[in-house]
Amino acid sequence: MSTTDNELIEALRRIAGPSHVLCDGDLAAWEQDWRKRARGKALAVARPASTAEVAAIVKACAAAGVSIVTQGGNTGLVGGSTPDASGRQLVLSLQRMTAVRQLDPENLTVTVEAGCVLQNLQDTAEKAGLLFPLSLAAEGSCTIGGNLATNAGGTQVVRYGNARDLCLGLEVVTAQGEVWNGLSGLRKDNTGYDLRNLFIGSEGTLGVITAATLKLYPRPAAQLTAWAAVPSLEQAVALLGLAHRHLGAGLTGFEVMGQFALSLVARHFPQMRVPFLDADSTPYCVLLENSDSESEDHARARFEALLETAFENGCVSDAVVAENLTQAHQLWHIRESIPLAQAEEGLNIKHDISIPVSRIPEFVRSTDALLKQAIPGVRLVNFGHLGDGNLHYNVQAPADGDAKAFLRDQEERVNSLVYDAVQRFDGSISAEHGVGSLKLEKLEKHKSPVALDLMRSIKQALDPQNLMNPGRVLRA
Amino acid sequence: MSTTDNELIEALRRIAGPSHVLCDGDLAAWEQDWRKRARGKALAVARPASTAEVAAIVKACAAAGVSIVTQGGNTGLVGGSTPDASGRQLVLSLQRMTAVRQLDPENLTVTVEAGCVLQNLQDTAEKAGLLFPLSLAAEGSCTIGGNLATNAGGTQVVRYGNARDLCLGLEVVTAQGEVWNGLSGLRKDNTGYDLRNLFIGSEGTLGVITAATLKLYPRPAAQLTAWAAVPSLEQAVALLGLAHRHLGAGLTGFEVMGQFALSLVARHFPQMRVPFLDADSTPYCVLLENSDSESEDHARARFEALLETAFENGCVSDAVVAENLTQAHQLWHIRESIPLAQAEEGLNIKHDISIPVSRIPEFVRSTDALLKQAIPGVRLVNFGHLGDGNLHYNVQAPADGDAKAFLRDQEERVNSLVYDAVQRFDGSISAEHGVGSLKLEKLEKHKSPVALDLMRSIKQALDPQNLMNPGRVLRA
Numbered sequence: 001m002s003t004t005d006n007e008l009i010e011a012l013r014r015i016a017g018p019s020h021v022l023c024d025g026d027l028a029a030w031e032q033d034w035r036k037r038a039r040g041k042a043l044a045v046a047r048p049a050s051t052a053e054v055a056a057i058v059k060a061c062a063a064a065g066v067s068i069v070t071q072g073g074n075t076g077l078v079g080g081s082t083p084d085a086s087g088r089q090l091v092l093s094l095q096r097m098t099a100v101r102q103l104d105p106e107n108l109t110v111t112v113e114a115g116c117v118l119q120n121l122q123d124t125a126e127k128a129g130l131l132f133p134l135s136l137a138a139e140g141s142c143t144i145g146g147n148l149a150t151n152a153g154g155t156q157v158v159r160y161g162n163a164r165d166l167c168l169g170l171e172v173v174t175a176q177g178e179v180w181n182g183l184s185g186l187r188k189d190n191t192g193y194d195l196r197n198l199f200i201g202s203e204g205t206l207g208v209i210t211a212a213t214l215k216l217y218p219r220p221a222a223q224l225t226a227w228a229a230v231p232s233l234e235q236a237v238a239l240l241g242l243a244h245r246h247l248g249a250g251l252t253g254f255e256v257m258g259q260f261a262l263s264l265v266a267r268h269f270p271q272m273r274v275p276f277l278d279a280d281s282t283p284y285c286v287l288l289e290n291s292d293s294e295s296e297d298h299a300r301a302r303f304e305a306l307l308e309t310a311f312e313n314g315c316v317s318d319a320v321v322a323e324n325l326t327q328a329h330q331l332w333h334i335r336e337s338i339p340l341a342q343a344e345e346g347l348n349i350k351h352d353i354s355i356p357v358s359r360i361p362e363f364v365r366s367t368d369a370l371l372k373q374a375i376p377g378v379r380l381v382n383f384g385h386l387g388d389g390n391l392h393y394n395v396q397a398p399a400d401g402d403a404k405a406f407l408r409d410q411e412e413r414v415n416s417l418v419y420d421a422v423q424r425f426d427g428s429i430s431a432e433h434g435v436g437s438l439k440l441e442k443l444e445k446h447k448s449p450v451a452l453d454l455m456r457s458i459k460q461a462l463d464p465q466n467l468m469n470p471g472r473v474l475r476a
Numbered sequence: 477m478s479t480t481d482n483e484l485i486e487a488l489r490r491i492a493g494p495s496h497v498l499c500d501g502d503l504a505a506w507e508q509d510w511r512k513r514a515r516g517k518a519l520a521v522a523r524p525a526s527t528a529e530v531a532a533i534v535k536a537c538a539a540a541g542v543s544i545v546t547q548g549g550n551t552g553l554v555g556g557s558t559p560d561a562s563g564r565q566l567v568l569s570l571q572r573m574t575a576v577r578q579l580d581p582e583n584l585t586v587t588v589e590a591g592c593v594l595q596n597l598q599d600t601a602e603k604a605g606l607l608f609p610l611s612l613a614a615e616g617s618c619t620i621g622g623n624l625a626t627n628a629g630g631t632q633v634v635r636y637g638n639a640r641d642l643c644l645g646l647e648v649v650t651a652q653g654e655v656w657n658g659l660s661g662l663r664k665d666n667t668g669y670d671l672r673n674l675f676i677g678s679e680g681t682l683g684v685i686t687a688a689t690l691k692l693y694p695r696p697a698a699q700l701t702a703w704a705a706v707p708s709l710e711q712a713v714a715l716l717g718l719a720h721r722h723l724g725a726g727l728t729g730f731e732v733m734g735q736f737a738l739s740l741v742a743r744h745f746p747q748m749r750v751p752f753l754d755a756d757s758t759p760y761c762v763l764l765e766n767s768d769s770e771s772e773d774h775a776r777a778r779f780e781a782l783l784e785t786a787f788e789n790g791c792v793s794d795a796v797v798a799e800n801l802t803q804a805h806q807l808w809h810i811r812e813s814i815p816l817a818q819a820e821e822g823l824n825i826k827h828d829i830s831i832p833v834s835r836i837p838e839f840v841r842s843t844d845a846l847l848k849q850a851i852p853g854v855r856l857v858n859f860g861h862l863g864d865g866n867l868h869y870n871v872q873a874p875a876d877g878d879a880k881a882f883l884r885d886q887e888e889r890v891n892s893l894v895y896d897a898v899q900r901f902d903g904s905i906s907a908e909h910g911v912g913s914l915k916l917e918k919l920e921k922h923k924s925p926v927a928l929d930l931m932r933s934i935k936q937a938l939d940p941q942n943l944m945n946p947g948r949v950l951r952a
Contacts, residue, residue, distance in 0.1 A: 104832060105717070105834075107832040107834040108833075109832070151670075153666075157664065159725075162664060164670070165641070174926065178929075180924060180927055180930065181924060181926075185832040186830045186907070187637075187830070188629050188861075188866045188907040189830060189904040190626065190627050190904070190906045190907065190909065190910045190911070191904055191905060191922075192911060192923060192927065192950075193678055193682075193930075193949070194670075194674055194676065194677050195927060195930055197673035198670055198673070198674055198934075200670065202670075206669075217720075218721045220724065240582075241581070244584070247769060248725065248767075248768075248769030250725075250769070291724075293725075294778065302770065356585070356661040356662065357583045357584075358580050359583075389663055390663075390664045426661065426662075428664070428667055430665075430666045431666065434666045439667075443667055447667055450657075451658060454656065454671055455671070457938060458669055458938075460937065461933040461934055462930065462933060462934075473668055
């Protein structure tokens with residue numbers, strides 16, 4: 001470490017306290033990403049306890065020309081929250097900033113610090129008799145700051161939107177180390193440019209989100225889950241339309257699962273009973289959730305009316321409504337076990353894409369065909385949040401093939417084929433996971449040059465030294 | 477007109493056609509704002525028919541160094557869509573760009589050009605059996621481009637959000653005359669910075685919105701309206717909480733009206749029967765709307781359950797549910813007649829503010845007291861979208877006073893007093909009308925300096941020549 005480095009570390013220790021600036025020992029928890037795909041090397045890890053400390057740290061780094069990788073729960077999937085290999089970046093971990101600053105039940109808002117774990121926020125809302133609806137697999141360890149920095153999605157988006165839609169205001173430390181207090185609890189505020197949404201989803205490249213004011217909702221009186229077998233993806237889309245009409249805003253979940261994806265669950269977790277798992281008559285199953293502000297009886301009656309119409313219209317061939325919470329959890333557990341079952345089956349190529357809902361059947365049919373033609377025997381694991389047009393359209397090696405060789409030889413080809421198809425169908429190559437470093441090159445290929453130029457202008461304007469998570473989202 | 481000016485006009489005529497570039501004759505329709513508060517002087521009015529023509533016009537103006545005021549229906553209330561007095565600005569009217577490019581019922585989206593009048597869009601959606609929920613007083617003449625440029629609000633925000641929340645994608649001509657096609661029909665897309673929300677609400681100062689892809693919703697099966705007398709503003713807030721819990725997303729309208737505001741309607745429009753208009757026992761009335769995806773019977777039962785609980789809790793002293801659509805329209809008509817009744821009563825000072833819902837009672841009590849102390853006899857016309865924390869907190873001259881003199885002598889003092897109070901209560905000085913030129917100085921006083929610096933950096937980055945609606949939102 002150079003003298004200048006030592007001076008910076010000393011300055012950081014004065015700001016955050018000596019025990020909260022780590023340079024030695026095993027820093028893997030901060031240097032390695034969640035998927036263990038990449039291990040970087042940090043100059044140091046700083047763990048500030050307050051917004052003022054964050055601001056002072058950013059100023060010290062700016063003065064020293066040291067770049068900052070802000071990190072929450074480090075559960076991102078695109079290599080956006082770990083340092084590069086240079087040993088020249090500071091990891092700014094916000095995990096000590098966990099306070100719930102204010103919960104305002106009449107305003108239906110809560111203000112929390114960025115390091116608050118999502119599940120803790122959900123629990124805080126629940127204790128107040130309210131709902132914070134963001135829900136995703138990593139909720140036990142991801143933080144609200146990371147959720148906002150990446151505009152996280154999850155399973156309730158069809159009703160409540162993404163993390164962006166749940167946020168009313170932010171507190172941000174700018175690249176210059178200034179504190180912007182934009183912690184608004186207002187649902188209407190037209191006083192100038194939408195800075196909040198600019199920082200949301202910018203993956204730590206424009207500033208550091210240190211706190212947020214978020215929307216809360218009344219808890220529904222009842223929540224029911226149904227599982228339906230559908231004869232085709234077209235009919236799954238038709239069922240979605242029916243569900244919107246019958247349930248209105250009661251429709252809080254609409255997940256589609258391909259037969260092969262479900263067969264992997266049945267194969268690797270035989271203790272789970274997957275309903276309607278019959279290759280010929282059930283190419284897809286759909287999981288629906290109905291949240292009702294009235295009562296369980298009412299929720300059940302509405303579900304039954306929906307499914308009756310769906311049977312008559314031919315968009316459902318069989319269906320079951322969970323009798324109780326245990327059954328509901330079992331159904332959701334099947335859906336959530338697909339990624340694990342995939343991993344048990346072997347290495348695979350993952351895509352997190354979105355397509356206009358109306359075009360999904362055509363996209364899947366034509367892209368399935370292209371892939372099967374390019375790679376005979378390839379197996380398609382298709383599932384996702386159909387209600388939002390978001391598919392996890394994954395590609396598994398042929399059953400008898402060498403999965404490692406498949407990944408090595410075919411990943412680039414498969415990705416190109418899938419992303420080119422996504423572009424032809426006016427879709428997105430990253431629906432909910434973001435860009436990070438993993439999708440940087442793909443973004444340059446598939447995003448409009450005008451949009452990329454606008455993004456670069458904004459980055460240059462807000463972070464002219466290029467010290468905020470450089471090389472993520474945009475090339476360094 | 478100089479030679480350069482003439483050359484520019486000729487170039488514009490080649491782009492848009494000679495009859496669509498106006499320099500002579502009465503240009504009042506484009507030069508004067510809707511409230512007739514200001515009359516500017518345009519160099520010319522250009523009326524392009526396509527995005528390509530808009531792009532070519534912006535390029536020609538950029539080359540000539542002529543600034544552009546983009547205009548939709550010209551119904552804005554803050555002086556944001558008319559030219560200044562210099563005679564050096566081009567008015568770019570998008571009123572000829574009215575096409576509905578695509579309606580996708582399965583994806584629940586519609587793509588329209590910026591000049592499409594809001595009501596035409598509502599009608600288009602209705603014909604397809606769907607709902608475009610943005611609704612506001614000017615809907616017969618305002619355009620969707622203007623709605624997005626100002627992030628319009630209105631009466632359905634409590635359920636559907638502002639214009640921003642209804643938009644999935646934009647097509648924008650940048651300040652350099654490039655076309656950004658961001659017309660996404662996607663509900664999830666995390667590929668980089670949120671350019672869409674940056675242009676939304678920027679009031680034509682960063683680029684020209686030429687088209688948008690918007691969300692549609694299923695039409696509710698029934699819509700009911702109720703009118704309730706509440707004993708205090710605190711109880712109005714309590715009723716709002718009850719309504720959220722009982723109706724969930726069925727709550728599509730929640731308007732509060734002070735007794736004095738209603739008495740003006742009764743005085744100037746005696747043919748309207750205002751329910752529960754009794755000064756002593758009814759300081760406030762609330763109008764509630766319940767949209768139901770099931771049936772009118774169900775909507776009525778839910779409303780009755782809500783009102784029963786509200787009576788028991790003491791937050792409602794009297795209530796009526798409209799028996800039919802005519803009665804519902806009559807109730808809404810009373811609410812919508814308040815601004816006209818105010819105008820009949822005489823000149824007044826208007827504010828469009830928002831406050832966290834929980835703090836509204838305290839804000840109104842303390843600010844009422846401050847105003848009455850400062851100006852004995854002053855009359856407070858208070859009404860608005862309580863469900864969104866948005867009040868039209870207006871100030872009428874004393875009953876026996878000279879309203880003109882009141883406006884002349886007291887407007888600045890009243891504004892300062894109200895806006896200082898808004899700031900103490902963490903509110904916004906412009907909830908839904910925007911900044912334009914009218915609120916520019918107030919914004920500089922009440923917005924955080926860090927936020928203003930961020931805004932200026934963005935403006936400089938995207939419009940370095942300062943040719944897009946200069947002097948609006950930010951000082952020129």
